[in-house]
Amino acid sequence: MQIFDIFLLESVLNGLLLGGLLALLSLGLNLVFGVIDVIWICYAELIMIGMYAIYYFYVVFGWPLPLAMAAGVLLVAAAGAALHQFVIRPVLAAEPINQLLVTGGVLFFLQAAATLAFGIEFKNIGVTFPPIVIGEISFSMPRLIAFGVALAGMLAMYLFLTRTYLGTAIRAISQDRAIMPLMGVNPDRIFIITSALGGGLAGLASCLLVLQYDIHPAIGLSFGPITFLICVLGGLGNMVGGFIAAFIFAQFISVGGFFLAVEWGYVIAFLFFIAVMFWRPQGIWGSK
Amino acid sequence: MTRALPWIGLAALAVAPLIGIGNYPLHMLIQVLLWGFVYTGWSIMGRLGMVSFGHGAFLGIGAYVVVMGWNQFGLTPWIGLPIALALTAVIAFLIGYPCFRFKIVGHYFALVTLALSEVTRLLIVALRDQTGGSLGVTPKTALTESSYSLLALQFSDKLVWFYVVLLVWLAGLWVWNKVDRSMARLALEAISQEEDAAASIGINVTRLKLGVTLISALMTCVGGALYAQYQAYVNPDTVSGIGISLQMVFGVIAGGMYVRLGPTVGAAFTLLLAEGLRLMFGNSLHALDSTIYGLMLVLFIIYMPKGILGGALAAMQRRKPASAGA
Numbered sequence: 010m011q012i013f014d015i016f017l018l019e020s021v022l023n024g025l026l027l028g029g030l031l032a033l034l035s036l037g038l039n040l041v042f043g044v045i046d047v048i049w050i051c052y053a054e055l056i057m058i059g060m061y062a063i064y065y066f067y068v069v070f071g072w073p074l075p076l077a078m079a080a081g082v083l084l085v086a087a088a089g090a091a092l093h094q095f096v097i098r099p100v101l102a103a104e105p106i107n108q109l110l111v112t113g114g115v116l117f118f119l120q121a122a123a124t125l126a127f128g129i130e131f132k133n134i135g136v137t138f139p140p141i142v143i144g145e146i147s148f149s150m151p152r153l154i155a156f157g158v159a160l161a162g163m164l165a166m167y168l169f170l171t172r173t174y175l176g177t178a179i180r181a182i183s184q185d186r187a188i189m190p191l192m193g194v195n196p197d198r199i200f201i202i203t204s205a206l207g208g209g210l211a212g213l214a215s216c217l218l219v220l221q222y223d224i225h226p227a228i229g230l231s232f233g234p235i236t237f238l239i240c241v242l243g244g245l246g247n248m249v250g251g252f253i254a255a256f257i258f259a260q261f262i263s264v265g266g267f268f269l270a271v272e273w274g275y276v277i278a279f280l281f282f283i284a285v286m287f288w289r290p291q292g293i294w295g296s297k
Numbered sequence: 298m299t300r301a302l303p304w305i306g307l308a309a310l311a312v313a314p315l316i317g318i319g320n321y322p323l324h325m326l327i328q329v330l331l332w333g334f335v336y337t338g339w340s341i342m343g344r345l346g347m348v349s350f351g352h353g354a355f356l357g358i359g360a361y362v363v364v365m366g367w368n369q370f371g372l373t374p375w376i377g378l379p380i381a382l383a384l385t386a387v388i389a390f391l392i393g394y395p396c397f398r399f400k401i402v403g404h405y406f407a408l409v410t411l412a413l414s415e416v417t418r419l420l421i422v423a424l425r426d427q428t429g430g431s432l433g434v435t436p437k438t439a440l441t442e443s444s445y446s447l448l449a450l451q452f453s454d455k456l457v458w459f460y461v462v463l464l465v466w467l468a469g470l471w472v473w474n475k476v477d478r479s480m481a482r483l484a485l486e487a488i489s490q491e492e493d494a495a496a497s498i499g500i501n502v503t504r505l506k507l508g509v510t511l512i513s514a515l516m517t518c519v520g521g522a523l524y525a526q527y528q529a530y531v532n533p534d535t536v537s538g539i540g541i542s543l544q545m546v547f548g549v550i551a552g553g554m555y556v557r558l559g560p561t562v563g564a565a566f567t568l569l570l571a572e573g574l575r576l577m578f579g580n581s582l583h584a585l586d587s588t589i590y591g592l593m594l595v596l597f598i599i600y601m602p603k604g605i606l607g608g609a610l611a612a613m614q615r616r617k618p619a620s621a622g623a
Binding site for chain 2: 048099100103110113120238275276286287
């Protein structure tokens with residue numbers, strides 16, 4: 010087989026687009042971890058809730074799509090804040106592993122509650138776009154949109170964190186959790202805002218995913234593990250590291266899937282992750 | 298009296314199926330003991346601060362290697378199981394050694410092991426020509442002429458399964474005891490508190506952690522093999538991947554991670570909860586049990602981190618001195 014052919018190029022480019030999406034997915038998780046030091050195992054389930062919300066607002070209630078999406082983002086942002094207030098806050102002082110496990114309980118709960126409320130049938134918002142063909146390579150429009158929005162979202166987040174007072178406070182508290190209260194920053198408030206932001210990013214991700222995938226209660230399981238691994242690979246809490254790791258992972262999945270089957274792409278990506286962990290346990294761009 | 302109590306309980310458990318408790322309760326009992334064994338295996342390392350999300354891998358290896366060996370190569374489970382155990386030991390070592398050597402702990406350990414169980418699930422799905430992929434696979438039956446086949450480890454009589462699983466479960470508790478009584482446990486507790494300090498007083502951190510991990514992984518592998526043989530059906534989602542791995546962790550937490558019977562109580566609790574709600578509401582609301590289960594887990598971790606049995610025992614301990622004084 011000729012190694013460099015047009016289909017390989019196509020899968021590399023599609024991997025690039027997937028990378029943008031995965032980068033957005035990891036951004037919210039990294040933000041929350043960096044500031045609060047908690048991993049939301051149920052992060053992908055928040056995205057699932059957002060996808061259902063958009064589906065109901067748009068298909069069932071007949072709202073215009075942009076309004077439905079905006080409402081979806083707000084809803085997931087509220088869910089993120091609620092998650093922190095009612096679930097994370099009570100265990101903030103407990104052992105770190107309890108914080109990981111409690112959000113795992115939320116994962117079970119959300120997944121089962123979604124099955125109970127929405128059933129296990131696959132749902133689709135039924136919006137289709139024609140593929141874009143450039144030369145012999147075809148791109149799917151939703152993927153291109155997702156890539157663009159993901160990059161814009163990350164840029165906005167970067168500007169927020171570096172150019173605003175609140176963003177600066179968030180970065181400061183992620184660097185030294187103990188000293189910031191002494192500087193007049195109220196950590197509780199920052200935590201809630203960060204959680205809402207993390208939820209909002211999950212909501213944004215659900216807007217992009219809902220254009221590409223069918224919605225079902227277990228969809229979180231197909232994005233969750235990969236998102237955690239990207240964050241760990243990039244160094245937990247390191248947003249730039251997560252960004253780069255997302256593109257590496259996406260190439261493994263896309264190109265591995267091109268040469269073999271899709272699952273093999275994931276297998277290779279996960280094995281690569283395990284191998285890197287032994288080489289640099291703190292993640293490729295981790296600091297400690 | 299208190300010393301005799303466990304033996305009376307055990308005797309009652311052992312004879313219970315003989316007085317005819319019916320097929321369904323017997324099935325429940327077998328499930329509780331089987332998962333109780335697997336959860337006990339998990340708790341052996343979990344209670345020492347090594348929270349693994351990777352046990353789905355070992356469960357999957359146990360289940361699939363034995364079934365595949367029988368179906369593809371006609372290998373009896375008596376040979377298939379040792380192969381599965383050897384494979385489990387190799388993988389546990391390959392993951393464990395670098396993790397412990399480079400001090401991958403806490404969140405990172407949980408997530409690295411999570412990758413391991415996902416790799417196993419994806420491999421089973423990807424090798425669908427051999428494993429049947431997501432549809433799962435049934436071991437070829439050897440029960441055409443008689444009701445049991447020792448060679449194929451297949452028994453149509455649930456009573457046989459009950460005693461097999463009972464013995465395995467007891468062996469699991471014995472292993473738990475052995476580890477609990479050993480110096481290694483004290484050393485590992487020191488490690489889980491403060492690894493560097495433990496190393497500084499001459500504890501070989503890596504070797505001890507590896508030993509406990511091997512025991513725990515091998516037990517889980519045995520559990521996976523038994524589960525596959527008993528159910529006579531396996532599929533990648535029920536024996537590997539993130540779902541079952543989390544379920545193990547939560548079963549143990551619900552029951553109580555730090556007490557011997559805690560994991561078994563957790564298995565009984567989760568199973569009875571699921572079955573009870575199913576009987577109460579029928580199959581129309583089939584996710585109601587997991588919804589309540591998830592909610593209870595969250596509440597448990599927040600308000601009762603010692604679990605049901607752990608919490609109950611702690612409450613009894615507190616009452617004891619008061620009653621002794623009276």
